[in-house]
Amino acid sequence: MAFVSRDNITEKVLEVFEKTPDPRLREVMRSLIKHLHAFIREVEPTDPEFERGCEFLVSLGQSSSEKKNEVILASDILGASTLITLINNIKRADTAGPLKTESALLGPFWRKNAPHYPDGSNISHGPESKAADQRFDVSGRVCDANGQPIEGADVDVWHASPLGFYENQDEAQPNMNLRGQFKTDANGHFSLTSVRPAGYPVPVDGPCGDLLRKQRRDPFRPAHVHFMVSKPGYQVLITQVFADDDERLHTDVTFSVVESLVGKFQKRTGPGETGYALTYDFVLQPGEMQFPTPPIP
Ligand SMILES: [Fe+2]
Incomplete structure (x- = not known):
């Protein structure tokens, strides 16, 4: 030998x-x-x-630590997390029906058990709620891969404030602010009111931040809203919808922005209207409803 x-x-x-x-x-x-x-x-x-x-x-x-996972962050800024998501998106699309919604990263800020709200409720209860010009109406439909509405689906929404902070990062915001769960009606429809989120940088106080600085990279993510849509009998859809007018769509530090997840953040221009409106529809694929482990409690 x-x-x-x-x-x-x-x-x-x-x-x-x-x-x-x-x-x-x-x-x-x-x-x-x-x-x-x-x-x-x-x-x-x-x-x-x-x-x-x-x-x-x-x-x-x-x-x-409990509050930050630098290993996942490294995978994100190397594009590995998104590549895995893209590969699994393609696999899932092969399984059933002509329609699909692409998945995106869960991110580090999902919290389980966000408050349940009736349709149309406002999820903004902190100081940011006073910024009338940042009002943000979100609505959409949840349907199956053949376009049939899904009634009683849970739509879990969470996003950053107009200053780019999630409530758990910001002492000025009340607990569970800018987070909420909504149920779709018989037409698969849901709606809510909030404030427009801003983009934000990934944490740069660790080794990933050092690497980003050495690479002269912008640590910011473009403005986005996170969605997790679920119903028994369907795979849990985890995704993000990005603001179409954000200048960082092509420089997202986590490489998450696929074209189909860019949503129209429509400026409301009617008499007496301010703020923005987003309408986005979601397609669920049949399968086992399996939730991820919450990254934070
Ligand atoms: Fe986020």
């Missing part, structure tokens, strides 16, 4: 990994080793560079 050399080490590692009993783990690790070794052969890191890389990975864990 040959001793290890630069030329044969990849093959030797792959041979060892072939003994992994779990077929999916074997497949994942085989591909990881192939690409990791190819990356090392291409970059040829120096010893200090390798140390720096290891320090970066360690610091991702060390700067994570």
Whole structure:
């Protein structure tokens, strides 16, 4: 048997990994080793560079806490999270019906058990509610992949304030502000009132922030509203709708903006009207209703 050399080490590692009993783990690790070794052969890191890389990975864990997951943030700013979402979108669309709504990242700010409101309610109860010019009416329909309305679907909405803060980041906002759950009526329709959200930067106080600064990247996300739409018998739809007039649509630091998720933030221009209105329809695919783990309590 040959001793290890630069030329044969990849093959030797792959041979060892072939003994992994779990077929999916074997497949994942085989591909990881192939690409990791190819990356090392291409970059040829120096010893200090390798140390720096290891320090970066360690610091991702060390700067994570109950309130912040720097590992997910790293995956987001490398475009990996969105690539996974896009691949799974395509898989899901193959399963049933001609219509679909694309998914987008859950993000770090979803909270389970947001208050339930009757149709048309206002979810803005903090100081931001006084900005009449930022009034934001949101409505839409939930239907199945054949366009039939879905009654009794839960539409969970959450978004940042006009200053770009979620309520849990901002002491000026009451608990669960700018969050709410609504039920669709017999026509699959729902509506609510709020204030227009602003874009915001991802956290830049950790190793991901250091990397973004070194890359001269804008840490901001364009303004968006998060939606989670669910009903038993359908897959949970997690998505975001982006403001069509935001100048950062093409520079989202998490690469989340697909064309179909850009919504028209229509300026209301009728007599005595102020603010904006958004109408967006959602399509649910049949399947198991499985909720994600809330990133924050
Ligand atoms: Fe967000």
